Amino acid sequence: SLQDKLDKALHTLKGHGQISEINVAETVKEIRRALVDADVSYKVAKEFTNDVREKALGQDVLTTLNPGQLMTKIVHDEMANLMGGTTSELNISENPTKILIAGLQGSGKTTFSGKLANYLKTKKSKKPLLVAGDVYRPAAIDQLKVLGEQVGVPVFTEEGNQKPADIAKNALAYAKANGHNVIIFDTAGRLAVDSFMMREIREVHDAVEPTETLFVVDSMTGQDAVNTAKAFNDVLDYDGVVLTKLDGDTRGGAALTIRTVVDKPIKFISTGEKMEALDVFHPNRMADRILGMGDVISLVERAQEQFDEEEAKRLQKKIAKNKFDFNDFLKQINQIKRMGNMKDLLGMIPGAGKALKDIDIDDDAFKHVEAIIYSMSPIERENPDIIDASRKRRIAKGSGRSVQDVNNLLKQFSQMGKMMKFMQTSQGKNMMKMMGS
Numbered sequence: 001s002l003q004d005k006l007d008k009a010l011h012t013l014k015g016h017g018q019i020s021e022i023n024v025a026e027t028v029k030e031i032r033r034a035l036v037d038a039d040v041s042y043k044v045a046k047e048f049t050n051d052v053r054e055k056a057l058g059q060d061v062l063t064t065l066n067p068g069q070l071m072t073k074i075v076h077d078e079m080a081n082l083m084g085g086t087t088s089e090l091n092i093s094e095n096p097t098k099i100l101i102a103g104l105q106g107s108g109k110t111t112f113s114g115k116l117a118n119y120l121k122t123k124k125s126k127k128p129l130l131v132a133g134d135v136y137r138p139a140a141i142d143q144l145k146v147l148g149e150q151v152g153v154p155v156f157t158e159e160g161n162q163k164p165a166d167i168a169k170n171a172l173a174y175a176k177a178n179g180h181n182v183i184i185f186d187t188a189g190r191l192a193v194d195s196f197m198m199r200e201i202r203e204v205h206d207a208v209e210p211t212e213t214l215f216v217v218d219s220m221t222g223q224d225a226v227n228t229a230k231a232f233n234d235v236l237d238y239d240g241v242v243l244t245k246l247d248g249d250t251r252g253g254a255a256l257t258i259r260t261v262v263d264k265p266i267k268f269i270s271t272g273e274k275m276e277a278l279d280v281f282h283p284n285r286m287a288d289r290i291l292g293m294g295d296v297i298s299l300v301e302r303a304q305e306q307f308d309e310e311e312a313k314r315l316q317k318k319i320a321k322n323k324f325d326f327n328d329f330l331k332q333i334n335q336i337k338r339m340g341n342m343k344d345l346l347g348m349i350p351g352a353g354k355a356l357k358d359i360d361i362d363d364d365a366f367k368h369v370e371a372i373i374y375s376m377s378p379i380e381r382e383n384p385d386i387i388d389a390s391r392k393r394r395i396a397k398g399s400g401r402s403v404q405d406v407n408n409l410l411k412q413f414s415q416m417g418k419m420m421k422f423m424q425t426s427q428g429k430n431m432m433k434m435m436g437s
């Protein structure tokens, strides 16, 4: 993947004390190759790496820093720049806001329309209306109806009407009469760019006079995505791009090239088939993602906010004396919870985001554990050893969990205590060192 290749390229610089012309040139060449392999156009890759080279050589004052790190930072910042630098918000100020969705068949238009409706309803407190404009594929209309039902947004359809521009006009009138302040027009696409489709979408565009026209493109189609983006832009002069299917094994090249080729911001990325799998596009985070850095900076910041040195020392002593109890455990849980939701946190760990994205992590993962601990008496929390069968039954009842759940927690807790104690020994510390290097 692009990530691995860039990693390798940047590795060249590791171990070198200074950034020299020679090792920068080598690294830059490898970065360029990695980008081209990931479907970034040659021209864009070349311009990009030229900029990176200039910046790298211009910053030799920073030789105290690890050159590999510095180079990674330069590549990261240049990438974010290439993708527009800052986040570009959707304009939803008009009442009603009219959003036209365009793109090829199969790009993910209908799915995105549903997601956008959901996003505007739940995150922006809007009252959206979805409009089914694909008059050629009855299945597309049904699909939109299903999605609308799923997210609780009504879908305007006119079965039998073969003129998308007329449907659009009627939908506008309907929306006004029914107090919808956002209207999302899903349109028909074809398998490839053709003049009929372009004429039709242009007509719908003229009938709707959209606040925002969004072009939806499948990021898995690589260089084709860029060509399609250009063809649609020539006809529609759209306001923003939506990259879909970024959850698969995509190479990320499209995100890097599109902005340069059409000079339109990427506004959203779609990362799955679920209605919630939609993110506002942040160039910085995308650069992180491509470079596989995860959002380590925010993770460290959040951890630091919660870290209390005195408390850490106190805990260390307790662990050494085998006195780590359920009260300490509760404190730890609360500390983790204050850092944010579990899935977000895990996603910030480099390399972990991808591995974990399909796993449904319960935000309330600790809820049951906490309930059980809160049902223990203070003495039990300090001395888990005294929890016998009758105490277990009482705790289970109080927490609404089964005796089996209580048993499991006690067992895990005891194992955790042993593990923590082991980590404190010199043997444990050595093991941690070996794992870390």
Ligand code: GDP
Residues within 6 Å of the ligand: 103, 104, 105, 106, 107, 108, 109, 110, 111, 112, 143, 189, 244, 245, 246, 247, 248, 270, 271, 272, 273
């Ligand atoms: P349309 O023809 O442009 O309306 O495309 P659809 O919305 O019907 O999407 C085509 C296929 O891609 C469907 O099977 C969707 O479930 C799937 N799809 C859409 N967006 C995503 C995405 O972000 N990730 C993944 N994995 N699949 C997607």
